[in-house]
Amino acid sequence: MSPRPFKLRRISNPPPVSGFKPYGGRKNSGRAETIFLNLEEYEAIRLCDNEMLSHHEASVIMSVSRPTLTRIYLKARQKIAEALVLGKQIIIEGGKIYFDSDWYSCQSCGSYFNNPFKQEEITACPLCGSKEFRAYNPDNNNDEEELSRCADICICPSCGYETPHRFGFPCKDEICSVCGNHLVRKRSPYFSH
Amino acid sequence: MKVAITSNGNTLESKLDQRFGRCQYFTVYDTDTKGIEFIPNPNKDAEEGAGPASVQLVASQGVQKVISGEFGIKIKSLLDSLKIQMVILKQPEKSIQEIIDMLNH
Numbered sequence: 001m002s003p004r005p006f007k008l009r010r011i012s013n014p015p016p017v018s019g020f021k022p023y024g025g026r027k028n029s030g031r032a033e034t035i036f037l038n039l040e041e042y043e044a045i046r047l048c049d050n051e052m053l054s055h056h057e058a059s060v061i062m063s064v065s066r067p068t069l070t071r072i073y074l075k076a077r078q079k080i081a082e083a084l085v086l087g088k089q090i091i092i093e094g095g096k097i098y099f100d101s102d103w104y105s106c107q108s109c110g111s112y113f114n115n116p117f118k119q120e121e122i123t124a125c126p127l128c129g130s131k132e133f134r135a136y137n138p139d140n141n142n143d144e145e146e147l148s149r150c151a152d153i154c155i156c157p158s159c160g161y162e163t164p165h166r167f168g169f170p171c172k173d174e175i176c177s178v179c180g181n182h183l184v185r186k187r188s189p190y191f192s193h
Numbered sequence: 194m195k196v197a198i199t200s201n202g203n204t205l206e207s208k209l210d211q212r213f214g215r216c217q218y219f220t221v222y223d224t225d226t227k228g229i230e231f232i233p234n235p236n237k238d239a240e241e242g243a244g245p246a247s248v249q250l251v252a253s254q255g256v257q258k259v260i261s262g263e264f265g266i267k268i269k270s271l272l273d274s275l276k277i278q279m280v281i282l283k284q285p286e287k288s289i290q291e292i293i294d295m296l297n298h
Binding site: 098 | 258260269274276277278279281284292296298
């Protein structure tokens with residue numbers, strides 16, 4: 001059996017630097033050892049620890065599943081910790097990724113175009129030169145949809161009371177407002193009907 | 194700046210080809226010198242890998258902008274990393290001359 005094809009991770013921007021070097025080591029034994037941090041791991045750290053998103057939100061942005069995002073994130077933290085503790089240098093490169101670029105649609109000629117130079121802003125349509133264009137983002141709606149599609153239900157195992165699951169709140173911490181029992185996830189093996 | 198337009202013929206009356214990898218011809222138009230060149234696409238009948246091979250072809254011409262009807266998923270990330278701008282125009286009845294006129298606005 002062949003394994004499932006690898007899902008490419010979506011990255012919004014490459015990192016501003018390509019790595020980090022330690023300095024001030026006690027015994028400078030020539031070149032420091034190197035840790036290779038993948039771009040997807042960099043992106044997971046950026047989303048979870050810099051933008052303070054939940055793993056679920058970050059996974060939607062990177063277009064992978066929530067468990068996969070958590071795995072990438074854990075790997076990233078382990079690598080960074082190893083570099084910090086053992087004084088290794090970090091090089092950010094590699095990973096199975098694709099870059100997400102901004103798309104625009106022109107109102108006067110009906111064309112769609114992207115912006116390959118992320119630093120510079122687009123001032124006119126590259127085809128007809130019209131200034132009547134706007135950002136085109138089909139993913140925006142999809143992200144919302146995907147979040148709601150993943151929506152789950154917490155259910156009371158004894159009386160059947162249901163409430164929508166809140167992300168980041170374990171079901172077992174929620175209390176049934178009817179009979180006071182702890183709730184379980186409706187799709188989980190703990191709940192069978 | 195050089196612009197590549199996918200076309201289904203080698204005249205200015207030819208229409209915009211809606212495919213990128215397997216288009217008949219690439220029209221390379223230089224906006225500075227107004228020079229027009231038609232390059233036949235060697236990958237038009239390729240079984241697979243037509244897209245990346247075509248990207249290589251247009252990139253070797255020094256093109257900075259590509260106009261076509263559609264770009265495949267492989268091509269988008271390739272062109273993105275090469276910093277070539279993609280313009281999607283879903284109007285198959287547009288002729289190459291009309292598109293060049295639009296570029297000169």
